[in-house]
Amino acid sequence: MGLEFLRSNGAHRMRDDAIRPPLLDDSVEGGEVPKKEQPKMDYEKKIGEWVPIDTCNVALSATETHSPKLFIDGKDVGRTVAWLQTAEGFPIPVRLSEIGAVLMCNANRRLQREWHIVEHVVTMVVEAFPWDEVESFAAALQAEGFRLLPCQKPKEGLTYDFQEMRKATQNRSMDEMIRLEKQALVQAGQVPVLVDGRLDPRRGGFDEANTPVVGMIKGHYRNYLHDEGWRIYYNLQFGQRTPAFLLPQEHITVVSWYLRLDGTTSAMPDWGIVRLEIPEKFFRLQLQQDSTYIDALSRMVCEYRCKDKSYERASVSLYPIQRAEEILGATMTGGDQIVSRFYNLTQL
Amino acid sequence: MPQTITDAIAELYRICAMTPPTQQERVVVLGELLGGYNLASIELASLTSEAASHFLMRRGAIIEPIRSANQEPLAGYIYVDSSNGYIFVERDDLLVRRRFSVAHEFGHYVLHFYPLLRAERPSDLYEPLEITEGLALFSADEDTDDLPEGRVVHAPHLHLPSYDQMEKEANQFAAELLMPAEAVQYLFTRYAPDCRGDDLIWRLATEMLVSGAAMRRRLRDLHLLPLVAAHLN
Numbered sequence: 001m002g003l004e005f006l007r008s009n010g011a012h013r014m015r016d017d018a019i020r021p022p023l024l025d026d027s028v029e030g031g032e033v034p035k036k037e038q039p040k041m042d043y044e045k046k047i048g049e050w051v052p053i054d055t056c057n058v059a060l061s062a063t064e065t066h067s068p069k070l071f072i073d074g075k076d077v078g079r080t081v082a083w084l085q086t087a088e089g090f091p092i093p094v095r096l097s098e099i100g101a102v103l104m105c106n107a108n109r110r111l112q113r114e115w116h117i118v119e120h121v122v123t124m125v126v127e128a129f130p131w132d133e134v135e136s137f138a139a140a141l142q143a144e145g146f147r148l149l150p151c152q153k154p155k156e157g158l159t160y161d162f163q164e165m166r167k168a169t170q171n172r173s174m175d176e177m178i179r180l181e182k183q184a185l186v187q188a189g190q191v192p193v194l195v196d197g198r199l200d201p202r203r204g205g206f207d208e209a210n211t212p213v214v215g216m217i218k219g220h221y222r223n224y225l226h227d228e229g230w231r232i233y234y235n236l237q238f239g240q241r242t243p244a245f246l247l248p249q250e251h252i253t254v255v256s257w258y259l260r261l262d263g264t265t266s267a268m269p270d271w272g273i274v275r276l277e278i279p280e281k282f283f284r285l286q287l288q289q290d291s292t293y294i295d296a297l298s299r300m301v302c303e304y305r306c307k308d309k310s311y312e313r314a315s316v317s318l319y320p321i322q323r324a325e326e327i328l329g330a331t332m333t334g335g336d337q338i339v340s341r342f343y344n345l346t347q348l
Numbered sequence: 349m350p351q352t353i354t355d356a357i358a359e360l361y362r363i364c365a366m367t368p369p370t371q372q373e374r375v376v377v378l379g380e381l382l383g384g385y386n387l388a389s390i391e392l393a394s395l396t397s398e399a400a401s402h403f404l405m406r407r408g409a410i411i412e413p414i415r416s417a418n419q420e421p422l423a424g425y426i427y428v429d430s431s432n433g434y435i436f437v438e439r440d441d442l443l444v445r446r447r448f449s450v451a452h453e454f455g456h457y458v459l460h461f462y463p464l465l466r467a468e469r470p471s472d473l474y475e476p477l478e479i480t481e482g483l484a485l486f487s488a489d490e491d492t493d494d495l496p497e498g499r500v501v502h503a504p505h506l507h508l509p510s511y512d513q514m515e516k517e518a519n520q521f522a523a524e525l526l527m528p529a530e531a532v533q534y535l536f537t538r539y540a541p542d543c544r545g546d547d548l549i550w551r552l553a554t555e556m557l558v559s560g561a562a563m564r565r566r567l568r569d570l571h572l573l574p575l576v577a578a579h580l581n
Contacts, residue, residue: 001379117542126443127442127443129443130391131379131389131391131437131443131446131447131450132378132379132382132389133379134443134557135375135376135377135378135379135447135557136377136379136380138375138557139373139375139376139377142372142373142374142375142555143372143373147554147555148554148557149554150443150444150554150557179543179547179550179551182543182544182547183542183543183547186541186542186543186544187542204544204545204546204547205544205547
């Protein structure tokens with residue numbers, strides 16, 4: 001059977017699905033819903049006393065020891081390249097992707113790549129197929145340098161909704177990319193590091209009591225703020241932040257706040273705002289909840305903001321993260337080449 | 349006659365004229381190994397020994413129902429007589445568990461039943477040789493560390509080790525077959541510097557197409573689990 005698995009199960013090629021909207025709401029990256037507790041909004045300022053906090057003029061010295069020297073970004077470049085059906089007719093998308101993570105270091109104002117990893121993975125729901133066929137397919141893929149990522153069925157079981165199945169597959173591949181970012185976090189050790197994304201899915205890659213780690217979230221999938229907070233949020237000026245609040249997540253609790261990175265007024269009112277988070281344990285044990293750290297860190301993040309307006313996400317990105325993305329992209333083989341090889345190997 | 353499970357697995361590869369997994373190709377192709385012993389593998393939904401018995405009767409593989417058959421839900425089941433061998437597995441189980449169930453039943457065949465079949469002399473066949481083993485369902489929790497237990501049923505004149513010993517050996521066989529020590533050691537050395545705790549276990553598990561729980565047990569057997577735990581701190 002081996003690589004013929006797809007063809008013998010009637011798989012069809014699929015053209016580029018990049019025009020589809022991202023479907024991340026169930027992934028660890030997008031699933032910001034705390035399972036146990038709600039945010040504690042009066043952590044830094046009492047409700048009723050919330051005002052924007054200006055960080056433009058704070059001294060950076062407060063973050064000197066703990067300010068990020070390393071930056072981590074991950075990339076999942078791939079698409080659904082084929083689909084097949086189970087004996088019962090359920091559609092099964094096959095996603096082929098290159099996933100990777102990179103660790104960038106700011107050495108004397110010069111960004112350089114410290115460590116990186118890139119892997120080729122094939123992601124699909126395998127549960128509906130005979131174990132021996134899948135096993136043989138996985139072994140044959142491994143021999144060709146691909147790793148099969150078995151994807152769990154969607155929560156409600158297999159469905160005839162192709163997009164639902166595609167979402168589950170894409171999320172699985174994205175989750176594996178986050179695991180690679182965790183490997184990058186391990187490489188960072190105790191050096192202060194900023195990671196592009198939430199900290200909770202990347203737990204285990206850092207020591208939440210001792211590692212100065214910062215998560216930066218560009219997309220806001222969930223409302224944490226109260227009415228007063230929202231009014232402040234929309235009116236934040238460049239370099240201003242909201243008061244910090246406590247955000248208990250599924251596995252770790254973080255201290256979080258919103259910061260405006262881009263003051264452009266013509267864009268949507270929430271454009272240019274990022275959410276930052278640091279482990280509550282670290283903030284409490286190492287910094288004794290000193291909010292000047294939050295101010296100085298916010299200012300430092302503003303200093304690192306991406307000024308290249310030709311970059312699509314410049315308003316919510318940092319220059320080191322943009323460079324990390326570029327460097328990682330250059331390390332990857334490139335979509336068409338890998339897809340052609342896959343079609344050739346599987347004779348699709 | 350192989351002395352240890354490791355020897356039995358080496359012998360298995362020799363009989364099947366296959367090469368054991370390498371550092372580059374780590375997913376064990378269990379399906380092909382079964383073929384080497386002329387064992388058939390069948391996936392049935394809602395597997396019970398009774399369902400397996402009905403299946404074999406419909407196929408004409410047996411002419412009377414299996415005597416010990418009942419309706420207890422099972423993860424795996426093996427039926428062996430002097431001319432046939434069938435391994436059944438619960439179709440709705442996770443793929444990684446299905447593989448482990450098959451490997452477990454295969455372990456019974458290689459370690460306990462096959463030697464009997466080879467030793468059986470025509471004069472011994474005063475009653476038909478028939479052995480079955482049913483492996484109970486796994487816990488619903490994917491990551492549970494508990495192994496399901498099986499139950500061998502055979503004619504009293506057949507000399508087999510105790511149930512407990514056979515179960516232990518079948519589980520050990522499954523673990524050693526699907527996760528060869530050399531491959532696990534290699535992967536551990538390769539990924540331990542970058543992956544911590546559960547991430548390391550998960551990584552190794554996906555590399556070998558086994559469950560996280562199975563990999564955790566294997567690392568414990570190989571005395572690597574304390575090292576994984578140390579990586580957590």
